[in-house]
Amino acid sequence: MTSYSTAETKSVTAxxxxxxxxxxxxxxxxxxxxxxxxxxxxxWDPALADALAQGRxxxxxxxxxxxxxxxxxxxxxxAMADDAIxxxxxxxxxxxxxxxxxxxxxxxxxxxxxxxxxxxxxVLASSAPQGASGMxxxxxxxxxxxxxxETSAEQYLGVFxxxxxxSLGAGQQAAGRIFGARTENRDTATSWETRQAQYDxxxxxxxxxxxxxxxxxxxxxxxxxxxxxxxxxxxxxxxxLLAGLLPDARIKIYPDSAHGFLFQHHKEFADDVETFLAA
Amino acid sequence: MTSYSTAETKSVTAxxxxxxxxxxxxxxxxxxxxxxxxxxxxxWDPALADALAQGRxxxxxxxxxxxxxxxxxxxxxxAMADDAIxxxxxxxxxxxxxxxxxxxxxxxxxxxxxxxxxxxxxVLASSAPQGASGMxxxxxxxxxxxxxxETSAEQYLGVFxxxxxxSLGAGQQAAGRIFGARTENRDTATSWETRQAQYDxxxxxxxxxxxxxxxxxxxxxxxxxxxxxxxxxxxxxxxxLLAGLLPDARIKIYPDSAHGFLFQHHKEFADDVETFLAA
Numbered sequence: 001m002t003s004y005s006t007a008e009t010k011s012v013t014a015x016x017x018x019x020x021x022x023x024x025x026x027x028x029x030x031x032x033x034x035x036x037x038x039x040x041x042x043x044w045d046p047a048l049a050d051a052l053a054q055g056r057x058x059x060x061x062x063x064x065x066x067x068x069x070x071x072x073x074x075x076x077x078x079a080m081a082d083d084a085i086x087x088x089x090x091x092x093x094x095x096x097x098x099x100x101x102x103x104x105x106x107x108x109x110x111x112x113x114x115x116x117x118x119x120x121x122x123v124l125a126s127s128a129p130q131g132a133s134g135m136x137x138x139x140x141x142x143x144x145x146x147x148x149x150e151t152s153a154e155q156y157l158g159v160f161x162x163x164x165x166x167s168l169g170a171g172q173q174a175a176g177r178i179f180g181a182r183t184e185n186r187d188t189a190t191s192w193e194t195r196q197a198q199y200d201x202x203x204x205x206x207x208x209x210x211x212x213x214x215x216x217x218x219x220x221x222x223x224x225x226x227x228x229x230x231x232x233x234x235x236x237x238x239x240x241l242l243a244g245l246l247p248d249a250r251i252k253i254y255p256d257s258a259h260g261f262l263f264q265h266h267k268e269f270a271d272d273v274e275t276f277l278a279a
Numbered sequence: 280m281t282s283y284s285t286a287e288t289k290s291v292t293a294x295x296x297x298x299x300x301x302x303x304x305x306x307x308x309x310x311x312x313x314x315x316x317x318x319x320x321x322x323w324d325p326a327l328a329d330a331l332a333q334g335r336x337x338x339x340x341x342x343x344x345x346x347x348x349x350x351x352x353x354x355x356x357x358a359m360a361d362d363a364i365x366x367x368x369x370x371x372x373x374x375x376x377x378x379x380x381x382x383x384x385x386x387x388x389x390x391x392x393x394x395x396x397x398x399x400x401x402v403l404a405s406s407a408p409q410g411a412s413g414m415x416x417x418x419x420x421x422x423x424x425x426x427x428x429e430t431s432a433e434q435y436l437g438v439f440x441x442x443x444x445x446s447l448g449a450g451q452q453a454a455g456r457i458f459g460a461r462t463e464n465r466d467t468a469t470s471w472e473t474r475q476a477q478y479d480x481x482x483x484x485x486x487x488x489x490x491x492x493x494x495x496x497x498x499x500x501x502x503x504x505x506x507x508x509x510x511x512x513x514x515x516x517x518x519x520l521l522a523g524l525l526p527d528a529r530i531k532i533y534p535d536s537a538h539g540f541l542f543q544h545h546k547e548f549a550d551d552v553e554t555f556l557a558a
Contacts, residue, residue, distance in 0.1 A: 132523075133496060177498045217412060237523050244411075244520025246367060251519060 001026055004049035004058075005181035009041060014090035018083065021068035021187065022061035022091075026053030030119075031097045031277065032088060033060045034104030036126075037198050038146065040067030045174050045263040050180050051270030052099075056105040056277070059096075063107070065194050067187045069132075073233030075200035077103075077130070081110035088118065097277050099123040101262065102234060103198060106130070108203050112219045121277050122223045125262050126231055128238030129245065130205050131212030135238065137203045144234045145259065149192055149201060160260030162230040167264060174263040177259050216245040224276040225251040226269065250276070280305055283328035283337075284460035288320060288347065293369035297362065300347035300466065301340035301370075305332030308399075310316060310376045310556065311367060312339045313383030315405075316477050317425065319346030320466040324453050324542040330549030331378075337555070338375075340366050344473050346466045354479035356382075356409070360389035369499075376556050378402040380541065382477060385409070387388065389508070391498045400556050401502045404541050405510055407517030408524065409435050409484050410491030414517065416482045421512045426478060428471055439539030441509040446535050446543060453542040496534040503555040504530040505548065507540030529555070 002008075007023040014020060023041055031052060035045060041060050057123030064083040074080055084107055088096055090117045097120045099110030105127035112119045126133050137143065145155035153175060161171030190198075223246050227239040236253050243251035251271060254261040262269045281287075286302040293299060302320055310331060312323060331337045343362040344352030349380050353359055363386055367375055376399045379387030384406035391398045407414050416422065424434040432454060440450030469477075502525050506518040514533050522530035531551060533540040541548045 210487065210493045235530070239454075239523075240519040241523025244516050244518075244523050249516070 001050075001053060003046060004044065005046040005177070006054070009185055009187065010133065011068075012087070014086040014091045016083070016086045018064050018069060018071040018086065020061050020087045022059060022062060022087070024057060024059045025049065026055075026057045028056035029097065029277075030057045030059055030093050031099055032084075033058065034084065034098060034100035034107045035060070035063070035066070035168035036104055037202065038151070038190050038195055040190055043178060045266055046177050046181045047174075048263055049268040051266055052273060055274055059091070062187065063087070063242070065197070066190055073194040073197040075197040075204070077106045077110050077201050077205050078114070080107045080201060081114050084111055085115050085118065094118070095120050097121045097123070099125065099273065100127065101125045102127070102130030102259065103202060105123055106201075109216075109219060112221055113215060119221055122219070122221050123273055123276065124223060124225050124242060126227050126234050127225065128206075128234050128243060129213050129216055129242055131207065131209035132238055132241060133210070134235070135206035136208060136216070137206060138233055146220075147195075148185075159188050159233055160258060161264060162228065162256055162258045164256055167258065170264040171260065174260065174266075178263075212243055214243065215242070217247060221248055222276070222279070223249045224247050224273065226272070227253055228259060228264070229253050230257065231259045231261070233259045254274060259276050280332060282325060283323065283332070284325040284456070288464055288466065290347075291366070292367045293363045293365040295362070297343050297348060297350040299366045299369065301366070303336060303338045304328065304512050305334075305336045307335035307342060308376065308556075309336045309338055309372050310378055311363075312337065312384045313363065313377060313379035314339070314342070314345070315381035315383055316481060317430075317469050317474055319469055321461060322344045322457060323546055325456050325460045326400060326453070327542055327545040327549060330545055331551075331552060334553055338370070341466065342366070344476070345469055352473040352476040354476040354478050354483070356385045356389050356484050357393070359386045359480060360393050363390055363392050364397065376400045376402070378404065378552065380404045381406070381408065381538065382481060385481075385492050388495075388498060389471070391500055392494060395499070397457055398500055401498070402552055402555065403502060403504050403521060404502065405506050405513050406521060407513050408492050408521055410486065411487070411517055411520060412487050413514070414485035415487060416485060417512055422478075425542050428473075440514055440538050441507065441535055441537045441544060443535055446537065448524035449543040450539065453539065453545075457531075457542075490558055491526055492520070494522065496526060499526055501555070501558070502528045503504065503552065504528050505541070505551070506532055506535030507538060507543070508532050510540070512538045
């Protein structure tokens with residue numbers, strides 16, 4: 001199998017006229033990954049992508065306006081979901097599993113709500129439901145660290161990993177894979193305009209609205225909710241909230257980890273995802 | 280220290296005219312226990328009560344109309360909370376910790392909402408919030424087992440313990456303590472009328488009402504939410520829902536156990552409660 005760090009970046013034109021950049025590794029049932037704020041194709045840990053692709057086809061893509069994909073990034077999660085549906089449809093896929101991470105997990109929820117027939121099973125990593133109290137933008141320390149025009153390695157590590165030697169050590173290894181494993185044909189960085197639009201979508205998602213929480217009752221697919229126990233960006237309480245409101249959810253909180261728990265615990269998480277998807 | 284299995288049953292008359300039967304063991308900060316459906320003073324596992332009383336005063340009581348307490352059992356959780364406040368006030372206590380189990384955990388939430396100044400910290404065991412979808416009465420198998428005029432040992436074990444050799448073995452030991460450790464001065468059994476009123480309160484608590492979930496935002500005390508992973512009576516998903524909506528909650532799901540996880544894991548649970556209350 002081709003490793004994610006050397007996988008070719010391809011492009012597909014969807015009916016909305018957008019040229020979507022994507023990568024695909026492995027064979028089998030398609031699992032579409034939905035990326036976090038600021039992230040492009042290169043921000044998926046190759047170790048995680050490779051582990052997930054052992055038994056299935058793993059597809060990553062840049063959504064509209066992100067990285068090498070054309071178009072203008074929309075400023076609502078709902079529009080991002082519609083754009084993701086366009087991409088999935090352009091690939092000729094009629095039913096997929098979804099793994100959404102952070103902002104991508106919001107998009108995953110919205111895809112399941114807009115086009116339920118497209119979605120088999122859903123993994124929500126470092127996630128929260130729309131309207132949850134306390135989700136209206138990230139903590140000042142967090143947005144200060146990763147919301148600016150430039151983000152240092154220390155700022156990335158401070159949000160994605162817990163302030164312990166074990167987690168930070170794992171974070172340095174993950175960062176080494178993310179920023180070092182692929183040396184050629186790296187993706188285009190997300191633009192400042194894209195990041196602004198994404199954060200607009202994040203804050204809009206977090207406008208407090210208790211009634212909106214009830215939307216989760218319409219996501220009838222099996223869902224695996226996962227988070228790090230020390231995530232400062234999207235608190236683990238929101239994973240419990242998802243697990244309490246989704247009709248068919250299981251939850252796991254990974255120890256000694258934060259927003260990037262899925263990179264830190266990539267082997268364990270990939271095994272858990274495989275067990276869940278194969279059930 | 281007097282063991283719970285030999286503690287004297289006392290009585291105190293509250294301002295509402297009700298004579299409340301209660302027991303008290305240990306010394307220190309008062310922890311008031313709120314009992315489950317059907318339960319009276321004898322239905323607390325003496326091993327749990329004794330473990331909790333190592334570092335504090337543990338108080339159990341029969342609420343209005345239950346067991347040896349006079350009066351008529353009300354059919355709403357709100358009225359049960361008011362009655363519990365009457366009892367606590369009659370004891371001269373101005374601030375207490377609460378440990379509510381099942382129906383008692385509903386009462387604990389309501390006490391915290393009605394009289395927040397009375398409550399320090401709260402333990403919710405096998406609990407759910409008012410209005411949660413799917414809580415409108417218990418599963419037919421469950422209410423069939425414990426909702427009738429008579430309940431066999433097998434029916435009790437089938438709800439309070441998981442269908443595994445380890446859990447059922449622990450259940451038989453707990454049942455031996457609950458039904459066998461105290462040989463004299465046992466409490467009066469709950470009447471059929473009391474059980475009917477209690478189950479009316481349970482179903483009323485479970486009338487689906489998404490907006491009611493937002494009441495939890497007003498419980499600002501630290502809360503420890505706990506459940507068994509296989510509880511058939513009040514599903515663990517409701518513990519996650521509580522942890523997701525309460526402003527200051529921590530959650531623990533105990534393995535290989537059900538509604539009566541706190542009796543099965545009495546030592547571990549008492550240690551966890553002590554750590555939480557002493558924090």
